[in-house]
Amino acid sequence: MKKLLIISFLLIGLISCQPEKDTFISKIKLADLKGETLDKEQFKSKIIILNLWATWCTPCIREMPDLVKMQNELPGDFVLLLASDESLIKIQQFTERRPFDLTFTQIQTSVESLGVYSLPTTFIIGKDGQLLETLVGAREWDSPEQIEQLKTYLK
Numbered sequence: 001m002k003k004l005l006i007i008s009f010l011l012i013g014l015i016s017c018q019p020e021k022d023t024f025i026s027k028i029k030l031a032d033l034k035g036e037t038l039d040k041e042q043f044k045s046k047i048i049i050l051n052l053w054a055t056w057c058t059p060c061i062r063e064m065p066d067l068v069k070m071q072n073e074l075p076g077d078f079v080l081l082l083a084s085d086e087s088l089i090k091i092q093q094f095t096e097r098r099p100f101d102l103t104f105t106q107i108q109t110s111v112e113s114l115g116v117y118s119l120p121t122t123f124i125i126g127k128d129g130q131l132l133e134t135l136v137g138a139r140e141w142d143s144p145e146q147i148e149q150l151k152t153y154l155k
Helices: 002-016 058-062 064-073 088-097 144-154
Strands: 047-052 078-084 104-107 121-125 131-136
Touching: 047 144, 058 064, 064 078, 064 144, 088 104
Parallel strands: 047 078, 078 104
Antiparallel strands: 047 121, 121 131
16 A cells, blocks of 8 residues: 555656647747747736737738727637737837737747748637637638638637
């Protein structure tokens, strides 16, 4: 019995010392518009919609009003983040000229390392931090079909 207890404690210790499982979100570094790194813990147990865009990308800008409407239609289990790899000054200037009610961030991870070669690209990231879906190209985010599709990730 004593041997079994010792083995059990050793196994528990070994398991708890294992490095945390790599998640898709753990590979991404985001900063707010002040340049401060976002604490991704605040998004834990939420589904993240991470939309990659650029100030020069016409389709990206065209879908922003739909993103605002979609954001207002989704329950609190979702968080929408718009991320550009451009300079903070460029992103800030854009948000001053076009005051969309969206959370704009700067992605500090190489978008190419994430397999992004076209904008807009949107990642749907599950509550566990793993990638659920990659959507390339602009879309009607506020369409009933799109909103219902996103809600399926709650199941």
